[in-house]
Amino acid sequence: MNSEPIYLVNELTFPNVILFDWHGTLVDTLDAMYLTMEEMLPQLESLDLVGRLIAEEQCRTQDDAKLVRYIRIFRRLHPKILAERRVSRTEIFNAIFGQDIEAKRTAHHAYNRCYRSHYGEVKPFQDGVFEYLSCLKKLGLRIGVATNRSREFLDQEIQLVDDGRWQSLFDVTVCADDVKEYKPDPDVIHQAVARLGVPCDERVWYVGDSHTDMVTAFNAGVTRIFYNGAHWEERWIDRIIAEKEKNPEAPAAVVDSFEELIDVLMALDQREPGRFQCAVDACRPRAFPRRAPPPPRVEPDWHPAVATLTPPELILFDWHATLVDTLDAMYHAVDDMLPQLESLGLMNRLIKPEQSKSPEDAKLVEHVKNYRQLHPKIKADRKISRTDIFEVLFGEDQEAKQIAHKAFNHHYRNHFGTVLPFEPQVRAMLEGIRRLGLHVGVITNRDREFFEHELAAVEDTGWAHLFDTAVCGDDTLKRKPHPDQLLLAIERVGYADTPAVWYVGDSTTDTIASKATNITSVFFNGAQWDLPWLQKIFPGTSRFPHKPDVVVNDFSEFWALVLACVNRTQ
Known part of the structure; x- marks a missing residue:
């Protein structure tokens, strides 16, 4: 961030009250x-x-x-x-x-x-908060908290944080259950100021860490101080400050730490000495460092140079969790089916833990074996398909998987019907591909009974006209991850299985199916797995060698990739 937090100090009014947001500003919960x-x-x-x-x-x-x-x-x-x-x-x-x-x-x-099941762990958001708040009190300022926290939680957290040393510092605290509406409604600030008996004007500063806090302060008519303890990029904050006409909630000052907040007050003190009860320089604590930034998320970076990809002539897509969202129905059907494993004769056909690809897969098998249901983390994540679940549970046992798919279909009839585009612009993307002169198809483990209903129902008018071919789970003897469905679709359109055929899917099953042929595998990372997880599910070992040729995180990335490849041939 900007190393000079006081660049707007000349616009600031001397405060008599400083109110703080709680979480993300004063404390870390x-x-x-x-x-x-x-x-x-x-x-x-x-x-x-x-x-x-x-x-x-x-x-x-x-x-x-x-x-x-x-x-x-x-x-x-x-x-x-x-x-x-x-x-x-x-x-x-x-x-x-x-x-x-x-x-x-x-x-x-x-x-x-x-x-209520989680609160209690609370610590200062950065080192030295107690010392800095104590400095504000020595300057003669009244300080308080205006937060969306419930009173039940705030009072307890004030008692817990920093061994309770903060309890005597606050002149006022106002919580969400003290007012009618949550921030950005200004009532939480209005109530705090009213309790202090001072005018609600620019002499009241509100220090918060979010855009919502700035909007709340603007709505309340007080001075906005943005606390950038979360290390937001400079361009985000500078943009709203530079465009104050469009963003009247822009902060009057931005500070990266409480040390910089004191710097702002010291600059005011130097501008007009004697306004505070004591000189800022005389009562400020020793400097404490700002909070350390969070470790960066390791984003997927699986893109080879575009030149290594053969430009597409036929693009085949997976259906569920790639083009459309049918997760609710899918997980409901799996939940109904798993308790029947014993009656289906499938309990003894579950894969042995040592045969699993990863410890996570082994844990899923063990959980299903013991409880006849998915592990709660699987249902919470909502990121893997029933096909991947059956692959994890039954491995290479094709007959067991066929029995499981048949039982799933029986239950799916009770749930299917709602189908939504996975992203808003999926139809436009498919239409764009067709305008490029490319052929388009769908490969799905859905039975045709369900797929045709969903194809006709999506976005009310349906997408049937967007595809040159569609191959379903019951159109071939073997479903994905075997390549039969892909090969049938390619044959129907009159192509051969060459890298000019791309298959776009969201699962390891889709990748395995495409790599069993000679086509290009595009992994659609709609679940936003990070790079370590992708390396775990695609280990590239002799036992599990299959890896996608390219990874895209959304269809805007995919569309850019298609255009880049197509343009190279023109």
């Missing part, structure tokens, strides 16, 4: 917060909130749109958010529900119920 979010988000369906997620085209930023998409599909936080550990639950709910106040209220209440 990230572990409890993210554990709570991971417990709460799978409840969106039962809370009737899935249908109230904001439309992606209405999102404020592309990152917000990706978050909405990821939560809609996987009921989890996007891995980038979990890796960076910067965004609060308030920011998340504002991003995914927009202006739907009732939906946000329901989400916050559900969060609070879950938070």
Whole structure:
């Protein structure tokens, strides 16, 4: 960040009150917060909130749109958010529900119920917070907390943090259950100022770590100080400051640490000496370092040079979790089917742990064997298909997998019907590929009974006209990961299995099927696995040699890859 946090100091008004956000500003409760979010988000369906997620085209930023998409599909936080550990639950709910106040209220209440199982671990957000707050008191400033925390949690956390040393420092605390609406509604600041008996104007500073905090302070009519303890990139903050006409909530100052907050006050003191009860330089504590940045998420980087890919002539796509989202129905059907393993004669045909590809696979087999259900982590992650599940459970036992698929289909009839594009622009991407003169097809382990219904139902008008061929699970004797379906589709369109045929799929099963032929394997990383996990599921060993030729994280990346390859031939 900018090494000079006081570049806007001439615009600042001397404060008489400084209010702080709580989580992410004064304290670190990230572990409890993210554990709570991971417990709460799978409840969106039962809370009737899935249908109230904001439309992606209405999102404020592309990152917000990706978050909405990821939560809609996987009921989890996007891995980038979990890796960076910067965004609060308030920011998340504002991003995914927009202006739907009732939906946000329901989400916050559900969060609070879950938070009771996790809160208690609380520590200063950076070293020296107690010393810096004590300095503010010596300057004659009144300080307080204005937070979306419930009173139940805030009071306990104040008693716990830093061995309780902070309890006597605050002149006022206002929580979410003290007001009618959550931030960015300004009532939480208005209430705090009213309790202190001072005017609500620019002499009140609000220090917070999020865009929501800045909007809240703007709505309240107080001075906005952005605390960049989370190490947001300079360009993000500078952009909203540079465009203040479009972003009136832009902060009046940005500080990277509490040391820099004191620097701002010292610059004011030097501008007009004597306004504080004592000189800032005389009472400021020794300098404490800013909080260390989080370790970076290791993004997938599996792209060979585009020149190593043969330009496509025929592109085949997997259906579920690649082009469309049918996860709810799929997991419901697997849940119904697994308790029948014994009656289906499949318990003794589960793969032995030492035959599993990874320790995670072995744990899944062991859990299914003991409990006749998926491991809770599998259902929470919502990232692997029933085909991959059966591959993990039964390995090379083709007959066992056929029995399992047949039982799954029986239960799937009770659940299927809802089908959504995996991303909003899937249809446009498919239409674009066809305009390039390329052929397009679908390969799916879905039985035709289900696939044709879903193909006709997606986006109301259906996508049947977008494909030159479609091969389903019951069109061949063997399903993926065997290549029979791919080879049949290629034959129907009149091609040979060459690298000019691309197969795009989201699972190891899709990769294995394509690598059993001579075609190009494109792994669609819609689940946003990071590089270490991709290396784990594609180890490239003699026993598990199959690796994709390229990895794309979304269809915008895929479209760019197609264009780059096609343009090389023109």
